[in-house]
Amino acid sequence: MLGKGLLGIYLSALVLLPIAALLAKSSTGGTSAFWREISNPEAVAAIKLTLVISAIVVVINAVFGTLIAWVLVRDELPGKKVVGALIDLPFALPTIVAGVVLLALYGKGSPVGIDVAFTRTAIALALLFVTLPFVVRSVQPVLHELDVSMEEAAESLGARPLTVLRRIVLPSLAPAIISGVALSFARAVGEFGSLVLITGNLPFKTEVGSVYVFGQIQNENLPAAAAVSVVLLLAALVVLGALTLVSQWRSRHVL
């Protein structure tokens, strides 16, 4: 009993209380005030940029994450273990270091002559870096369990490689890919650390939602910060909630 009480207090203090304060602040002026804050042109631009870039990033993740998982499971690649271990590096590396690292190669004075600092490309690059492991890590175990004999059967019946991929492999991997994509999206929408150094915080150009919120906190404009925070939180929760619903529906109707 005592244990449950302590767990409840800890969870309430760390999760419920802050969320409640955030919701309270964003709704102090009622719906009209909330609407005014999030329809501020700079806020709209920041939210739009966040959602669009995150969407592009997760599509790239879906493609390359699946390819990487395929190489890690099916390919007899020498040094595969090292490559496999490196995939988790973006999770272990502090986000600010991710930003510094990307600028070292693709920033001012780049040794390869590519300078994307303060551009939207840099934002996409940073988001791709920090979300790299999600799709790989969700597809890998499914691909591992996937029975090769199905593919072999299709092949021996005359299916071309692309047909096998489209009709056999991808349908089995789809749930895992979707799950990785949803997790990447939630992460990308809220990402901050890897972006601070490389976006240059140019309003209407490279200012994403989290950076906008940070700026508003610095300006002591807490209602605006709270309103946009709620939008970012909702975007992440809607995608994660949809993921839960889809996987529940699948486990009920497919098996």
Added chain:
Amino acid sequence: MSFSKLGVRTVALGYLALLLVGPVAMIFYRTFEGGIAPVWDAVTAPNAVHAFWLSIEIVAIAVPLNTAFGVGMALLLERGKFRGRALLGMLVDLPFAISPVVVGLALVLVYGKTGWFGDWLIGHGIQVIFSVPGMVIATAIVSLPFVARETIPVLRELGTDAEQAASTLGASGWQTFWRITLPGIRWGVVYGVVLSTARALGEFGAVSIVSGRIEGETQTLPLYVQARFENFDITGAYAAAVVLALLAFATLILMNLLTRRTRADTAV
């Protein structure tokens, strides 16, 4: 090997090289370009050392708290039978869906000078925001779900047979936990601890807001990297970043050793 297989391998590895390996290798190269001496000076600068120890101090408070919480919550979610368990599980995972910046803002709204507890805290001379307590709370929030999340599947795998046998033979709840459950789940717990330590050590957004970023006082190592970078002290920024990157590599190695350990355990 077929042509298409080679193609896929090239594309996948090329992507990893351009996005991950290239940039990380580059920072090591650029850091040590001018030899070890300037790097050593940068790493041993008083503010860098202070930032390093402050980071360690915060991790040393936040991670044990989260570990106790995570193990208890995993037991409750996996072994308990009550309504709303799924909802509770989602609540525990919630910090993963929240932007660190939003965590920072929410803490300002609770503990800041205009926040819910602002007046009370000022009246009692307690400072949470712009000082270490706020930074600890922020760090604890962002690394909250890891231990519970890594422990739950191990707990499920372990089953309840041994626990039931122990309690039938007269073991108390605590005895069963310490002698049966904990040894069974230890590697899952340790894996969660490694992940939350890495996350806590690298936390930037929430701590950035809550700390006020006072050099030599409330500046953690990730905040130090940013400050050096923005002051055009590239050597200082790179050196501190390399320290953090080395800690990340240590984390990766631990993760891999532990995965092998857990597999060996379940195989037996």
